[in-house]
Amino acid sequence: MSAEQILVLNAGSSSLKFQLYDVGDGDTLSRRFKGLIGGIGTPHGRLQVVDGTNAPLADERPDPARLADVEAAQALLGEWFMAHAGAPPSAVGHRVVHGGTEFTAPVRVDAAMLARLEALTPLAPLHQPANLAPIRSILSRRPDLPQVACFDTSFHRSHGPLAERFAIPEALYQQGIRRYGFHGLSYEYIAGHLGDLGPSLPAARVVVLHLGSGMSACAMRDGKSIDSSMGFTALDGLPMGTRPGALDPGVVLYLAEQGMAPAAIEHLLYHDCGLKGLSGISGDVRDLLGSDAPAARLALDFLAYRAAGTIAQLGSAMGGLDAVVFTAGVGENAAPIRAAIAEGCTWLGLTLDAARNATHGPRISADGSRVSAWVLPTNEERMIARHTLDLLRGRKTAW
Template identity: 65%
Template sequence: MSDTILVLNAGSSSIKFQLFGLEPSGRLARQLKGQVEGVGGQNPRLVVADASDRPVFQEACPPARTADLEAAQELLGSWLVGHLGAVPVAVGHRVVHGGPDFAMPMLVDDALIERLAKFAPLAPLHQPNNLAPIRSIRARRPDLPQVACFDTAFHRGHPEIADRFAIPDSLHQEGVRRYGFHGLSYEYVASRLPEMAPAMAAGRVVALHLGSGCSACALVDGRSVDSTMGFTALDGLPMGTRPGQLDPGVVLYLMQKGQDADAIQHLLYHDCGLKGLSGISNDVRELLTSGQPGAGLALDYFAYRTGQAIAALGASMGGIDGIVFTAGIGENSAPMREKIATRCAWLGLVLDPERNATHGPRITGPASRIPAFVIPTDEEQMIARHTLATLQATKGQPG
């Protein structure tokens, strides 16, 4: 068995993983992928497939062994060691918030964990869960290298004017600023563009990460120069259960009505977005097949705000040379791509219906003034690359 790198992406009720082998050529080859799902529930399962999605292992797990993310990580680790016969040479983690200081992946130590824990209030759905398996592995195998890869890092090169709020400088110095998220996804998309669309890659691109969480990013020559997400992962585009752009006066209004911070946080992270607008669901697939007026309103609103964001990022870049759709909705929902493209007709964007229906990769026709592509994202591949590069920069590690 070759040396391997394990990539973990811990969510609220699951731990997704992928395992990459280190080939003699230095290439990373995906070997396994899967998840422990239903963490904290009554019917948890471990599901594993190979790189071609063929089932490798599937089994119900004792709820006591998956009561929380740390326990689930231990169960997953035991299965992997038993399956592989060896411990991975390193573990790479997605960490949503790296704050103002971290512009590159970092080798984990105790001090880093404590610094990252301070950002939990800025990403309450993500940061504590991202850190849970890091703490668990650190406690049980302190000699196993772990690398934290930040969703904010790709955006750290923004011009200052793009990351400022119109607030006193003292608050900016405290770290109240625009950070941007989904950076690992955008970094992967930027790495694929030169081979898929070289002329477009060297220009001004709006990349749309549209999934349960949504954002848009302005890329100039493959570098992020602006993003719709800000201080937290609530800002910008409407999402599955998050509102996106919101007048802060709404929060003051809710406070004046007597709601406390916990209630408002729950509302903004769990009950808004497509779910709140439609009154039905946060799932685009369900809304597209619903005949309820709320479903149509939610989808039209989503496309309307996404179109506005594309225009705004075009203003940041001084023009738009192409658009990329990625993530769950962006990669798989031809109707939503069509709705958004209709909002971009003023750019001369013309979809090719057949290409759009088959998900591209290029989904515009010859009459389109600018191209649009569908590029499946691969955050785990990006994390594995960063983990390997960090190991190679550390004396005595493989690679």
């Protein structure tokens, strides 16, 4: 057993994802297990864990009282962890959605730092409280255990002044109202592995599509973020499972003028829009692909239409386009979605190879395609583990 272990936590409002990495010689990281506690706060909570080879280790349905909230789930995980890991972790790394303008690299978290991160909650009201709940719980139980916050916004701090601005008064910009961009840990991982696809890709003009429940796109050149589809919050850009993506702000004003309360508008935008709102069926692409309902087709066509337009827009920000990379759950597994998006990019010089796309690549473009297309699995948790270990070793990342 390795003397050092890094635990990675990715907490949502109703789920807690986790992975444990053993630290080997030369600070190599090998995944020992990964798991998910889902259905937190519901009668249907479930603990699932697999080992480093994806062989099942646990599939349990605990008493709902033990999964009443994220803190309770954290306690359950702690018990399971100690029973199976044999020793406490050396450190814990956390995904934190918003780092604001201040946090451009991972940081060690103590009580004072936690308060600073909590102050950013209005910028990510759906995500930030859930991300910070396990940090708070561990601080109360094990204040000596090193914890590191890794931010989804940090990778995008390389944006230029035009990419991060809204057309609003300077005073509002100075208050922090700007385009931050998100899914940065995923994009950072992809940027570090573009060379796996080909020697020219790291320096190329690449649009990466992170397509999961949340969806966004990022323009990369020389492995740096040039622009992103998401803006001030994780509501902007592409339509998502339950979020609308780009929306005329006048719609929000109209809803408010009609008497809709701010909390109700927030719930609508985060939970009842996107593919779920368009289809009236589900925000899950798998459900929509399996449905014959016209509204399901409308939702998927809308996603492809907006994604193709976003690729063109981000290509313009880079002065051209050399490659498109698909990642995350939908991007890695939904061949029909990739095909529909690529069809909308034919005029850009992208030609898909149907057989390659059906087998999920890694290359899915035709040999003669001017713009290449690829599928590259992301791994946010490994990126967090690497940042956590680097910070412990005194190696800091700065964008």
